[in-house]
Amino acid sequence: MGKLDTTYNVVPGLEFLADNPEFLTEKIETLSDKCKAIYIPRAYIPKLLDFGIEHPDDERYPELLKVLGDVFEQSDDSARHADGQPISIRSVDPDNVDPLKLPHYDQRKHEYQAVSLAHQLQKEEEQVAILTDDNGLRALAASAHIPVIREKRQTYTGRRAITISQKNDCDIDYENGIAMDNDKWQHMFPHEPALQPNEFIVFTQESSGKRHVMRYDTVAHRLTPCHARRHRPAIISEISPRNIGQTILIEALLAPVKDIPIVIVQGDFGTGKTFLTTAIAYAGVESQQYDQIVICPRDSRLGDDIGAVPGDTSEKTATKAHSVIDNLREVLRITRQKSSISLDKLTEQYLEQHCSLTPLVQIGGRSLTRSFIICDEFQDMSRQQARAVMTRIGEGSKLVVMGDLSQINNPHLTPTSCGLAYAIKRLAGKPEIAFVNLTTDEIIRSPAATALAKYL
Numbered sequence: 247m248g249k250l251d252t253t254y255n256v257v258p259g260l261e262f263l264a265d266n267p268e269f270l271t272e273k274i275e276t277l278s279d280k281c282k283a284i285y286i287p288r289a290y291i292p293k294l295l296d297f298g299i300e301h302p303d304d305e306r307y308p309e310l311l312k313v314l315g316d317v318f319e320q321s322d323d324s325a326r327h328a329d330g331q332p333i334s335i336r337s338v339d340p341d342n343v344d345p346l347k348l349p350h351y352d353q354r355k356h357e358y359q360a361v362s363l364a365h366q367l368q369k370e371e372e373q374v375a376i377l378t379d380d381n382g383l384r385a386l387a388a389s390a391h392i393p394v395i396r397e398k399r400q401t402y403t404g405r406r407a408i409t410i411s412q413k414n415d416c417d418i419d420y421e422n423g424i425a426m427d428n429d430k431w432q433h434m435f436p437h438e439p440a441l442q443p444n445e446f447i448v449f450t451q452e453s454s455g456k457r458h459v460m461r462y463d464t465v466a467h468r469l470t471p472c473h474a475r476r477h478r479p480a481i482i483s484e485i486s487p488r489n490i491g492q493t494i495l496i497e498a499l500l501a502p503v504k505d506i507p508i509v510i511v512q513g514d515f516g517t518g519k520t521f522l523t524t525a526i527a528y529a530g531v532e533s534q535q536y537d538q539i540v541i542c543p544r545d546s547r548l549g550d551d552i553g554a555v556p557g558d559t560s561e562k563t564a565t566k567a568h569s570v571i572d573n574l575r576e577v578l579r580i581t582r583q584k585s586s587i588s589l590d591k592l593t594e595q596y597l598e599q600h601c602s603l604t605p606l607v608q609i610g611g612r613s614l615t616r617s618f619i620i621c622d623e624f625q626d627m628s629r630q631q632a633r634a635v636m637t638r639i640g641e642g643s644k645l646v647v648m649g650d651l652s653q654i655n656n657p658h659l660t661p662t663s664c665g666l667a668y669a670i671k672r673l674a675g676k677p678e679i680a681f682v683n684l685t686t687d688e689i690i691r692s693p694a695a696t697a698l699a700k701y702l
Contacts, residue, residue, distance in 0.1 A: 252373055253280045256395070257364045259378030260290050260356035265629060265663065270335060283334045285367065285374075287359040291337060341366050345390045357383045364392045379662045396662065402674050404681035405446035405494060408435065412453055420449070420458040423470040443677040444506060446472070446494045459493050464677055465505070472497040479529040484580055485522070491688040492518055498680035499526040503644050506680045508636070510669050511648040513684025520622055523646050524573040527618040528581070531600050536643070537616040539601045542635060543567040543623070567603055569622050574601075615640035624649035625666040626656045632665030636673075 263269060263286075270284070340363035344351035351358060360376055360383060367374040375393040378384060387394045410418065414434050418424050428440045441447075443464040450457050459472040474487050474496035487493040491513070498509045499522065511519045530536040575593040585592055597603070602617075621627075621635055624647040632647075639645045649666040661667060674681035 253282050254373035254375055254393075255283045255285055255367055256281055257285050257287075257360050257367075257374060257376050259360055259376065259380050259383045260287075260293060261380050261383075261663075262378050263290065263294055265379075265668075283336055285363055286335065286337045287356070287363050288337045288339045289354070289359055290356065293356075338363060346386070357386055361386045361390050361392065365390055368392070379660050381660065402442065402670075402681070403683040404444075404674060405448060405683065406438075407448045407450065408438065409450045409452055415451055415453070418449065418469070420460070420471055423460065423468050425467060426462065426469045427467050442675040444498070444680045445675075446497070446682075448490055457490065459490060459497070461497060463505070474500070479533055481532050481581055482525050482529045482577070485525050485577070487522075488518070488690050489688045491682070491684040492522060492690075495519065495522055495682045495684065496526065498682055499523060499644075499646065501680065503642055507639060507644055507678055508673065509644070509646045509680045509682065510666075510673060511646065511682045511684065512651060512666065512670065513648075513682075514650055514686050514689055515653065516689040517684035518688075518690055519648050519682075519684060520569050521573045521576065523620055523648065524570055525577045527620060527646075528574065528577050530618050530644075536618045538618070540614055540617045540619040541567050541570050541601060541603050542619065542621045543570075543603075543605070567622075570620055571597065612638055613640040614638050614643050616642040617644075619643060619645045621645070621647045622649070623653075623655075624669065625651055625654050625661075625664045626659065627665030628656075628659065629663065629665055629668040632668050635665075636669065 258269065340353075340359055342353045343362055343365070344358070345361060345365035353359065353362065357380070360378070364374045364376055364387070375395045376383065376387045377395050378387075379396060384394050417434065426441070431438070431441050441462045441464075443462065445462045447460045447462065447469065448457055449460065460469040461472055462468075463470050472493055474493045477500055478485070478496070487496050495509075495511060495518075498506055509523075511523070513519045524539075527536070527539045531539055571593065574596065575589060578592050578596060579589055582592065587595070604612075617640070619639065624632065626649070627635070636645065636647070647666070647669055649664075651661040651664070651666060654661065654664055656664070659665075670681060673679045
């Protein structure tokens with residue numbers, strides 16, 4: 247694959263522009279100050295305009311449509327800036343030339359349009375790179391010896407660790423919390439970035455090494471202490487967090503719906519994300535905070551058939567929701583040890599009485615009220631599926647989406663294009679969202695599981 251040694255031009259993939267409409271209207275963090283121009287195959291423009299019309303409620307689209315309309319109608323340079331450097335946007339009709347001499351080359355396909363345009367620029371002795379997360383386009387570009395660049399990955403983790411000196415230690419009430427805004431925060435910690443809504447801060451006292459976890463509440467303008475062990479409902483009193491990450495997760499799950507209606511959880515296998523979420527959902531139904539647990543498994547994809555599995559909808563969906571059902575069984579074992587009913591029967595009865603197993607194909611158009619909604623394996627959903635699920639949340643409901651960006655089983659998705667990455671990028675750091683990132687060091691299954699997570 248070629249290298250970029252000097253200033254260069256960029257040809258973005260169609261799927262990248264469709265998934266990132268702000269790319270043409272905001273500062274481009276992906277590109278260095280060596281980027282000269284963005285070249286867009288002219289055939290992209292109508293498709294992107296149609297895509298914008300399909301999503302008119304998205305606040306980013308009006309400006310995007312104006313930029314695309316100007317490029318489409320005027321066909322000349324449109325000046326803009328990124329990192330202080332001028333970058334022009336140019337729409338071009340690429341030559342109908344197949345640089346790879348492929349037997350099934352089709353100039354109408356957007357992958358070929360991007361590669362053909364980049365190849366054309368190379369023939370004109372221009373440095374060029376293709377910007378894409380699509381594996382197919384990346385492979386074509388590699389075959390044509392065209393460099394590929396990718397969007398920068400999400401860096402916000404939902405929490406940060408701070409070692410606090412004796413100077414500032416006396417200013418923070420770890421037990422009751424402290425009034426805080428970003429002006430005061432910057433005064434106390436001038437070298438730290440601004441606080442994000444619902445960000446969790448892990449303070450380590452320099453003198454004693456003791457750790458305290460607090461959450462930044464932007465509504466109350468306070469750092470509030472996380473007392474996950476103290477605030478657990480009595481029915482799950484035997485279920486305790488085993489590390490800082492689990493303390494943060496329980497705090498986010500137990501937070502009132504009016505404060506945090508949506509929780510996004512990213513973490514390696516074995517970190518306890520599904521078990522703790524199921525336990526809190528169970529406690530919420532038992533305390534009548536929620537009417538039901540809605541389980542939305544990954545393999546029942548929006549617009550797809552449930553499959554040729556025997557049984558009704560719930561029975562078919564149950565075959566694809568084993569991770570949540572198995573954890574519900576374990577929660578019932580811990581909390582109802584004296585029951586005379588067998589554990590399998592007890593789990594079956596609870597699922598029937600208090601749970602709704604809902605495939606994505608049936609969730610469209612619904613508004614789920616007073617429900618605890620669990621969507622596991624969210625990394626295997628597309629961005630469109632993620633949007634469809636996350637807009638179903640109704641009054642009094644809490645939605646928890648979980649996944650692991652290192653365990654994508656859908657060959658059409660990548661760690662930057664999947665539904666989980668989309669949710670993190672669009673929602674992490676928003677006032678209604680808590681983003682919890684569980685690390686490999688917080689795996690609790692066994693030392694072997696921890697080692698495997700690092701190796702794999």
